[in-house]
Amino acid sequence: MSDVSLPSPPEARTAAVIPAAGRGVRLGPGAPKALRALNGTPMLIHAVRAMAASRAVSLVVVVAPPDGAAEVKTLLDAHALPDRTDFVVVPGGDSRQESVKYGLDVLPPGIDIVLVHDAARPLVPVDTVDAVIEAVRDGAPAVVPALPLADTVKEVEPAAVAGEVEPVVATPERARLRAVQTPQGFDRETLLRAHETVTDDVTDDASMVEQLGVRVVVVPGHEEAFKVTRPLDLVLAEAVLARRRLNDGF
Numbered sequence: 001m002s003d004v005s006l007p008s009p010p011e012a013r014t015a016a017v018i019p020a021a022g023r024g025v026r027l028g029p030g031a032p033k034a035l036r037a038l039n040g041t042p043m044l045i046h047a048v049r050a051m052a053a054s055r056a057v058s059l060v061v062v063v064a065p066p067d068g069a070a071e072v073k074t075l076l077d078a079h080a081l082p083d084r085t086d087f088v089v090v091p092g093g094d095s096r097q098e099s100v101k102y103g104l105d106v107l108p109p110g111i112d113i114v115l116v117h118d119a120a121r122p123l124v125p126v127d128t129v130d131a132v133i134e135a136v137r138d139g140a141p142a143v144v145p146a147l148p149l150a151d152t153v154k155e156v157e158p159a160a161v162a163g164e165v166e167p168v169v170a171t172p173e174r175a176r177l178r179a180v181q182t183p184q185g186f187d188r189e190t191l192l193r194a195h196e197t198v199t200d201d202v203t204d205d206a207s208m209v210e211q212l213g214v215r216v217v218v219v220p221g222h223e224e225a226f227k228v229t230r231p232l233d234l235v236l237a238e239a240v241l242a243r244r245r246l247n248d249g250f
């Protein structure tokens, strides 16, 4: 990881929208996922720091659980964050898509590049964040970090009843597949247009842009940008943090 991230040229201001309003059902019972602790610090704070670590990011918009905006504001005030970055908190919605839209709604004028980053990917390295921003600055309207797959993937006919066998329909060529992460980066106008136009249920912002017919490109993702989804992911996240502490010498 480099010590110095991209500078922030006055001509292209970047904001990061962090959807953090999910319940974390797959993680099991407990507080909303973004508020659960990793090494004693809420996952959301790790994610906010990961975005603010980029010197290009001048604004972070946190989309909080619908009834948790005040708690999230208190959390941000209680944790050390860079002075050069502004922070705004808004309440989220029923879906990730809706939460992102609420974050986009409060972007001030003057922001040209928008990152959308899951609070559930708290450990993304700053080099990955900067690589996404750089690709947008270089002219790509939509950029996603992604990794090749380790497993072979099968397309199936999903079972009508849980536990039933599922017939395999196809085996897509693995070399052409990528597992997509965040932050996803966009020029502001493209992302706003996508959120105004696309009403289908989608699982990421880039697929909304694809639906506009706009070209989306991939840059290399990072293993540590994995999504904390299930309980085992918490174990992995704690291990990554422990390794970082060891490498940093404290």
Ligand SMILES: Nc1ccn([C@@H]2O[C@H](COP(=O)(O)OP(=O)(O)OP(=O)(O)O)[C@@H](O)[C@H]2O)c(=O)n1
Residues within 6 Å of the ligand: 018, 019, 020, 021, 022, 023, 024, 025, 026, 027, 033, 034, 063, 092, 093, 094, 095, 096, 097, 099, 100, 117, 118, 119, 120, 121, 227, 228, 229
């Ligand atoms: N209504 C929602 C749902 C999700 N998210 C956010 O979208 C990101 C990716 O979603 P996911 O990992 O699926 O989180 P959850 O929806 O919380 O997980 P689950 O499906 O297990 O409940 C998370 O940072 C989550 O907080 C959101 O802001 N608003």
Ligand SMILES: C[C@](O)(CO)[C@H](O)COP(=O)(O)O
Residues within 6 Å of the ligand: 096, 118, 179, 180, 181, 182, 203, 204, 205, 227
């Ligand atoms: C945006 C995302 O993290 C890209 O991989 C993913 O699609 C989120 O999906 P989820 O079902 O909301 O976790």
